[in-house]
Amino acid sequence: MIDSAPSVIRKPTSYRWELLILLWLAFFLNQADRQIFSVVLPLIRQDLGLTDAELGLIASALVWTYGLLVPIAGFIGDRFSRRNILGFCLLFWSGATLFTGTCSSVVQFILLRGVGTGGGEAFYAPSANALLGETYRENRSLALSIHQTAVYFGIVLSGLIAGYIGEHYGWRNAFYLFGGLGIALAVVFFSRIPKETSPDRDGDTEVAFPEILTTARLIVRKPTVVLLTLGFGCMVFVNVGYLTWMPLFLVDKFTMSLTDAGFSALFYHHLGAFLGVLSGARLADYFARANPRSRLIIQALGLLLASPFIYWISMSQTQTMTYVALFGFGLFRGWYDSNIVASLYEVVSPTVRSTAYGLMLACAFLIGSSAPYLLGVLKPTLGLTLGLASLSGVYALGGLLIGSGAIWFFENDREVNL
Known part of the structure; x- marks a missing residue:
């Protein structure tokens, strides 16, 4: 046991x-x-x-x-x-x-x-x-x-x-x-x-496999958990696709060296994400005192606000503007990241939280795993520019899914946390 x-x-x-x-x-x-x-x-x-x-x-x-x-x-x-x-x-x-x-x-x-x-x-x-x-x-x-x-x-x-x-x-x-x-x-x-x-x-x-199935049956009955998982899948889909192809995108578009492209593709985004995690957590903790659904709202806003920056990354004509867009993408991605676990815990019983989080991770990564392959398939015809730009729509979809959970299902699904 x-x-x-x-x-x-x-x-x-x-x-x-x-x-x-x-x-x-x-x-x-x-x-x-x-x-x-x-x-x-x-x-x-x-x-x-x-x-x-x-x-x-x-x-x-x-x-x-x-x-x-x-x-x-x-x-x-x-x-x-x-x-x-x-x-x-x-x-x-x-x-x-x-x-x-x-x-x-x-x-x-x-x-x-x-x-x-x-x-x-x-x-x-x-x-x-x-x-x-x-x-x-x-x-x-x-x-x-x-x-x-x-x-x-x-x-x-x-x-x-x-x-x-x-x-x-x-x-x-x-x-x-x-x-x-x-x-x-x-x-x-x-x-x-x-x-x-x-x-x-x-x-x-x-008892592991029966417990996984039992927990899965419990959590899928809660629409908020399902929508949080689908939103997480959208985030993973975009981020895995971005991490896989962005260095090559910078090499091809701006003829950068591999060292510069590898650093620039990751540094500006994750600098923004670091600041976003800190600010998103503070905002969510402050507003959640009065309304716990605020954690989900912060997440939804993070994905929605990051969406235009993802489009801007692909369409920018200068390296400077691309870096600004990468920073903005990371900043609001950090808002989402800051409440992944906290939002789930608002609607999941303490007795099944670890299992629920494991299942949420599994579903999200299985959803997001196809992004590198799909972008690779589309690259010869669509090109990386349009392929990466289209990821902005996936982020927006994730924000809408989480926002709908916060508005319509959260109150019925919420757990009284111990």
Whole structure:
């Protein structure tokens, strides 16, 4: 059965900070390993002669794998040592990343990057967030917020570092570097972080699948949860498509170097997202005191306000205007990001929150996973400019879905939170 008591109640301060630092580095590599393919994509295309559709399929394979496995990862994280799960998944995805540097065919890329890297990364977030939440019981929000910043640093710095290495030393060495760093970090993690001891975590997984089905039946009865999930799927669809193709878009449109394109495509957007997360959370917390539906409204406004900036990114004629649009897109995307979990928790019982979030992640990533492939298929005829511009409509759709949930269904679906 699921453990009812936390396995880590109180640890020395030195241990707690060491755990947070090591998990921050692991999450950094988690995001970096996911992004470097997009950064060096022009070099892979040139070296191996892959089509745009094949490159898009490789990118989509990772998201498909992640979406399928993340609910299972959440249940496994409740039944086995989270320290072991985190160490082994870091070792697994880093090894897959390293060997991606040896790939020479579409099938090899799909197996190593899509299934290997994506499958390993799926097991990270559920166990990492749970372990940090148990360890930092008195200042949980601070620890999780610090951990979350690794997303922005991982994506941005991977663009800069992978672009430079690919441009000067070949794209394969970018995978070798990041994969090797992950393997070294896994060794350090196993040597420094002790295994939790809990009599409740006995590895019983027989009830996992029935529990997933039971929870799924409960949450799909709530229209607000369904609309939040569909809105999340729209956001993932746009963001995965943007992250995959934006570096190549800048290379082709402005004849930028790979290093500059990799950095610029990611830095301005995620700078805006960082500020948006902070401001969106403050706004939502302030207005939610009087009206909890404000969290959903902030999310809907974030997607709707970001939509024209996505169109502007594609249609801007200068690099400066493109960067301004990337910043605006990120700023309002941050408003949405700041309340993903908080909005769901308003309409989901505390007893099924972890499972509900895992299912929401799975559905959203499965919806969004097709974006890189579709944009790759359409690129030869529609072009990246119009393809990326069309993503603005998907963001607007997501905003309308969440807004309709806030207006028409929230009051009936709302849970009294404990």
